[in-house]
Amino acid sequence: MTTSAPISRVGMFSTGSVQVRPDHAAATWKPMMLWLLTSTKWTPPLPINFFVIEHREGLVLFDTGQDRASVTDPGSYFPAGITGAMYRRSAKAVVPADQTMAAGLGRLGYKSSDVSVVILSHLHQDHVGGLAELFHARIYVSQAEWDTLAQPRAELGGLMRRHIDLPGLAWTKVTPAPTTERALRPFTTAHDLFDDGSLVLIPTPGHTPGSLSLVVRRPGQPALALVGDLTFAAPLLESGHVPGAGDRKQLQQTTAMMNELRRNLGGLVVLATHDPDAEGELSKAFVR
Numbered sequence: 001m002t003t004s005a006p007i008s009r010v011g012m013f014s015t016g017s018v019q020v021r022p023d024h025a026a027a028t029w030k031p032m033m034l035w036l037l038t039s040t041k042w043t044p045p046l047p048i049n050f051f052v053i054e055h056r057e058g059l060v061l062f063d064t065g066q067d068r069a070s071v072t073d074p075g076s077y078f079p080a081g082i083t084g085a086m087y088r089r090s091a092k093a094v095v096p097a098d099q100t101m102a103a104g105l106g107r108l109g110y111k112s113s114d115v116s117v118v119i120l121s122h123l124h125q126d127h128v129g130g131l132a133e134l135f136h137a138r139i140y141v142s143q144a145e146w147d148t149l150a151q152p153r154a155e156l157g158g159l160m161r162r163h164i165d166l167p168g169l170a171w172t173k174v175t176p177a178p179t180t181e182r183a184l185r186p187f188t189t190a191h192d193l194f195d196d197g198s199l200v201l202i203p204t205p206g207h208t209p210g211s212l213s214l215v216v217r218r219p220g221q222p223a224l225a226l227v228g229d230l231t232f233a234a235p236l237l238e239s240g241h242v243p244g245a246g247d248r249k250q251l252q253q254t255t256a257m258m259n260e261l262r263r264n265l266g267g268l269v270v271l272a273t274h275d276p277d278a279e280g281e282l283s284k285a286f287v288r
Contacts, residue, residue: 013104015065058116064130101130121228145210206251
């Protein structure tokens with residue numbers, strides 16, 4: 001890493017809130033299809049966070065939140081039939097007009113046109129909601145995640161291509177390469193976004209096959225790990241309790257690796273998309 005501080009600010013904003021089934025946020029013995037079809041309970045409202053990083057190379061977003069059209073016009077936004085019914089059973093969201101991605105950027109002093117780079121943890125709809133405002137930016141996603149768009153029944157698995165593969169978006173599909181950096185162990189592959197060690201993508205599959213997390217490093221301050229849906233709350237991750245949606249064995253393996261990384265990067269702060277405590281933890285951990 002360089003000794004200068006290429007990152008001047010890290011902020012976050014929530015594009016409304018979402019309720020999911022309790023087994024989604026924290027796995028029980030029930031297989032996903034069982035709890036999805038039978039659960040009658042919802043979690044309390046959880047945030048739909050995205051993160052804003054001011055880097056000397058430009059403004060970087062990690063995820064883009066949820067599109068307000070998904071709540072104002074759900075009949076057009078979501079698939080019809082059985083697939084649409086599964087979406088309705090899995091989550092219910094609220095996205096007020098003053099809590100869109102553009103509104104969040106505005107509160108932090110930016111415009112959508114200021115964004116240079118977007119990193120998507122994965123391609124589910126509560127992470128890609130701002131893409132239609134980001135045609136000028138470079139969009140990063142893992143190649144493994146992009147490949148899932150072509151799988152049979154991808155839409156049933158939460159991937160709505162018509163809201164993702166928009167004509168004119170500038171996509172960069174990343175395959176993390178081998179790394180020998182000891183500080184990133186146990187992760188052995190990574191992608192250094194600007195080749196300065198400050199923003200490093202690591203593969204964290206489990207929730208989806210191609211999920212990515214972002215390690216944010218700045219000299220003299222705690223490192224951050226932006227982890228998408230690897231967990232719903234940092235204490236759950238620390239205890240090894242994984243979400244109930246995804247490949248459970250892979251989630252357990254990746255969670256163990258993230259916990260080892262936490263130990264190796266003493267003081268690493270984990271920030272998740274739906275963690276109600278993420279904003280407070282960021283405020284404590286990162287001096288702007």
